[in-house]
Amino acid sequence: MQKHESTIVDIAKALNLSVATVSRALNDHPKISAATKIKVKEQANALEYRRNTLASGLRGSRTNNIGLIIPRVSMYFHAAAITAIQNKLHLQGYNLIIGQTNDAVEMEKQLASAMFSSRVDGLMVASTFYTTDFSHFDVFIRNNIPLVFFDRVPIDFYPAQVIKGDDYQGGFMATAHLAKAGCKTIAHLSGPLSCNLYKDRYAGYIDALRKYKLPFKKEWVFFNELTPENALLIAKQLFVKKPYPQGVFASNDTSAIVVLEYARALQLRIPAELKIVGYSNDPRTAIITPAITTIEQFPDKVGERAVAALLEIMNGARRKKDQVQTPIITAVELIRRASA
Known part of the structure; x- marks a missing residue:
């Protein structure tokens, strides 16, 4: 009963x-x-x-709930960002509702609808790899519900606040570091260019090659979801025959780790024969041997800045629905370690 x-x-x-x-x-x-x-x-x-906090919130037109849509909670960057976001919101008396898209656009659409139906007071979003049409978030704009995109954000104009890392600079720094370390040929593992992260990191890679007058080899540039499985397939292609690339810039640390382990299995000496740079400063890069040079994104600071932007809007900084929002760019930093 x-x-x-x-x-x-x-x-x-x-x-x-x-x-x-x-x-x-x-x-x-x-x-x-x-x-x-x-x-x-x-x-x-x-x-x-x-x-019944929802009913109480409806009477006062507020629920004290903030929505967060992210690709995967298992990813280091987003896991670290979630911690910072929740801590900041908790201090302000807000609860956090998290939805995970698994990088599926259809799931993102469903979660956006669910967040709106749940009457969240604001929404933060890191989009999927493949989101190019953001119209499923228009309902938040039309209803003047604060909306902030962070990390993975619209490439083209969308009337919401954007917080993103300086991925162009990160890609440039990673490639330039390999060039200055003596690499004459540098391979690049990128994600899908439909995602702003990889579009910007790839642009930085290309510009660094130009600056240091290094060749671009189409067969050494890959655009895939950066999973361990894909990284292993790429490593097998890179090292199927000599000459091997002298440097590898991987757009995430998971791929950098897979390439390093595969190269070591081939008994390549790192960094003497192969230099590797990853991206994100996943804690695993500091404890693997040799430790991997990487780009620090400061996910906690990105999360805190996203919350600050959301609260600014919620506390009165309302904007016109079609007003251009100046993106907030957060700094990145090269972390030098033994792999390069």
Whole structure:
């Protein structure tokens, strides 16, 4: 049988108080004594009372819930960003509702609809690799619900605030570092160019090759989802016959680790015969042997800046629906280690 769910009426009857007094006590109203608040909250716990925060929020036009849509919680960057986002929101009295797209556009559309139906007070989004049409977020713009994109953001204009890392500079720094370390040929493992991250990192790679007058070899540039499986297939192509590339710039650390392990299995000396640079400063890059040179993205700072931007909008910095938003670019840094 379904258990009766306790209400504030049950609490009021048990304590011989009015429903209004119980409601005020549960909401920490200043006119209710501390003793009464304690008594009411203890009785609420005893009756396993669940407050309907959604209904309360609807009455006040706010739910104190913020939505977050990300590709995968398992990714180091987004896991670190989530921690920073939740901590910052918690300090401001907000709850965080997280949805994971698994890099599927259709799932992203469903989550956007679910977040809107849940009446979140604001939404933060790191889009999928393949999102090029962002119209499923238009409902937030039309209803003046604060919307912030971070990390993976629209490449073309979209009327929402954008927070992104300086991926062009990161790609340039990684490639330039390999060039200055003596690499005459540099391979590049990129993700899909439909994603701003890889479009910008690839552009930085190309410009660094030009600056240092190094050759571009089409057969040594790859555009795939940067999974361990794909990285292994790419490594097998790179090292199927000599001459091997002297340097590899991988657009994520997982791929850099796979390339390093495959090269070591071939008994290539790193960094003497092959130099490797990854991207993201995943903690694994510091403990593998040799440790991998990488690009630090500062995911905690990106997450905190995304929250700050969202709160600025929520606290009155409302913008016109078609107003161009200047992207906020966060700095990156080259972390030098033994692999390059």
